[in-house]
Amino acid sequence: MEGDTVGVIVGGILAVLAAVLVWWVVRTYNRLIRLRNQTQASWAQIDVQLKRRHELIPNLVEGARGYATHERTTFEAVVAARGAAVGSGPGVTDKAAAEDVLTASLGKLLALGESYPQLKADRHFTVLQEELTSAEDKIAYARQFYNSAVQSYHSALESFPGNLVSRLGGAHGRREYFEAGTAAQDVAQVRFA
Template sequence: MGVLIGVLVAVLVLVVLPVWWVVRTYNRLVRLRNQTKASWAQIDVQLKRRHELIPNLVEGARGYAAHERATFEAVIAARGAATGGGLTVAGQAAAEDVLTASLGKLLALGESYPQLKADRQFANLQAELTLSEDKIAYARQFYNSAVQSYHNALESFPANLVAGIGGAHGHREYFEAGQAVDAPTEVRFA
């Protein structure tokens, strides 16, 4: 009887526990990978929200500053590039940087045109845009944190062995915004 218990304990220690650990580690890697996908989806939601505000902002400004055509066209072109789809994370970040720079020029028009600055709808759109920028920054921070956790798990020993065997490898790109996005959008009303 004592030998049988010893054999069962040996089997448990040598077979069951390592298999349990491999399954648990693999499932953790899958959860972390899925968390990076879900957090990217949140960035995408916030970017789409931002992109939907832009045409209204442009139209509101266009009525007051019709001769600023180059500024409006730059914003529309940058929005088109950012919403074109099929971009990598780095490509999306670059497109958003260009869009943010062109939006900065559009918002600066409010300073040049007192009637535009006083327009309530334009002011509300600017406030919505500022809120969107804050939400994008938060979503970017959450996504980059999820990517870091995933990378740490992939690269840590002995979990990296499970990642290699289970095919859970594949680094994710960080969503790194340029200085145009990192600088806060400054909006002033008289």
């Protein structure tokens, strides 16, 4: 009788430990999934802001073209960079490189406003500049949020217990950071009217 009671108690303890272990693995796995999904949602927000910027560019180019008709190479460079950015691959690194080139060409376009006082005084061009500045700010914020989400995800993948659970649940893969190139830093120095 006593042996049966001990066996039942040991069996109960093992069942509770197994249940706790399963709960722990499921909870950790779900946390990894939540963090991965947050990185994907954060990237989607960057994509939305980039598309908004891409939509502003043709209007900005057309507004400037009327005042600075002999700046054809600048306009063509912006249009080509926009096309490359819109058509860039889905990868973070490809998108970041294309956006860096676009940002550099936009800096040249916005600098035209300093060279052409009539353009600088044009209300339509000024409004477009303000919208583009706002879009750049939103992109910077979205990039910061995305990179923070990637960092949290990587920390969870690399630390205990996430590293064990990620191996059990299959490879979850690291995400790339979306880093601004030097062109993005240069555009911040352009002064608007």
